[in-house]
Amino acid sequence: MTAIKFSELTEDQKYEHFMERIENDDKIEAEDWMPEEYRNALIKLISSHGISEIMGALPEKEWVPKAPTINRKLAIMAKVQDEMGHGQLLLRVTEDLIKPLGKTREDIMNDLFTKKLKFHNVFHMPAPTWADAAIIAWLVDGAAILTQTMMLKSSYGPYARALKRICQEESFHAKHGESLTLALAAGTPNQKQMLQESLNRWWEPLLMFFGPKSKKDIGHSSVDINIKYKIRSKTNEELRQEFLTKYVPKIQLLGLSIPDETLYFDEDKEEWIYKEPDWARFKQIVTGNGPKSDERIGLRRDSYQYNGWVRDALAAYQQNERVFAG
Numbered sequence: 001m002t003a004i005k006f007s008e009l010t011e012d013q014k015y016e017h018f019m020e021r022i023e024n025d026d027k028i029e030a031e032d033w034m035p036e037e038y039r040n041a042l043i044k045l046i047s048s049h050g051i052s053e054i055m056g057a058l059p060e061k062e063w064v065p066k067a068p069t070i071n072r073k074l075a076i077m078a079k080v081q082d083e084m085g086h087g088q089l090l091l092r093v094t095e096d097l098i099k100p101l102g103k104t105r106e107d108i109m110n111d112l113f114t115k116k117l118k119f120h121n122v123f124h125m126p127a128p129t130w131a132d133a134a135i136i137a138w139l140v141d142g143a144a145i146l147t148q149t150m151m152l153k154s155s156y157g158p159y160a161r162a163l164k165r166i167c168q169e170e171s172f173h174a175k176h177g178e179s180l181t182l183a184l185a186a187g188t189p190n191q192k193q194m195l196q197e198s199l200n201r202w203w204e205p206l207l208m209f210f211g212p213k214s215k216k217d218i219g220h221s222s223v224d225i226n227i228k229y230k231i232r233s234k235t236n237e238e239l240r241q242e243f244l245t246k247y248v249p250k251i252q253l254l255g256l257s258i259p260d261e262t263l264y265f266d267e268d269k270e271e272w273i274y275k276e277p278d279w280a281r282f283k284q285i286v287t288g289n290g291p292k293s294d295e296r297i298g299l300r301r302d303s304y305q306y307n308g309w310v311r312d313a314l315a316a317y318q319q320n321e322r323v324f325a326g
Helices: 011-023 036-061 070-101 105-113 130-150 157-185 189-208 236-253 279-289 293-306 308-325
Strands: 264-266 271-273
Touching: 036 070, 036 105, 036 130, 036 157, 036 293, 070 105, 070 130, 070 157, 105 293, 130 157, 130 189, 130 236, 157 189, 189 236, 189 279, 236 271, 279 293, 293 308
Parallel strands: none
Antiparallel strands: 264 271
């Protein structure tokens, strides 16, 4: 009997074959057939992640010229450079996904500028003191590492491979943040107070970082699309609980107070009980209406427009290469 070619299968048969690959933990590649729901989920997740890396460099970028020592300046400058590199890597992964839809990176950037594309809530927030640079590198990057390591086994191969490199570099960033935090915690009373005030500012955004409880978390029957397709393996609440378990003892060990009097670990439920963040505020922030949203999106827009000549020059060069090659 002649084997049926994949192209001859019905859409339902293709989907069934695709899900068999997902269940068998196969890696899906950019050129493989994939259902529209899967492609759209990847585009939404990876483009948001990539833009978050780029926008996430901006709060720390503000502290590059103001770092207290030359060594701290070099360290935070290297971190900013890494974050921008992560963003470029992830946007390249996204480009392969949107190309069949007739879209380009310019569409991604325009979605950012029009606030259609969301990025992490924490990167809409101000960083008024050097202690904010410490908290961002230690706790925000710590939260990001938990999220990213969860997806190292993502069903989408290009994303999983990109995350392997990103997670390795993020681990150095977290060590950088830990070093800053320890220095401030062991410093003068003013320095420790500055650190406490920064923690107070960042605590609610940190809880928001993982997103609201998903339908799976609160007992609904529908399953999160990203978990369904094994793009990710844990819910928002599972990640938030991991974050609290890892960092609450460390924060307390430094003699800092967590700004939540209701926070405790329930031994019976085996979970942290905490004050729910203001999720209405979260929605407002991630839709581009946070304290620093307009300023940072504007900075990114100005940079993109100013450097347009570089993209034009590269495009012309590539066109000439194709002409001569032909």
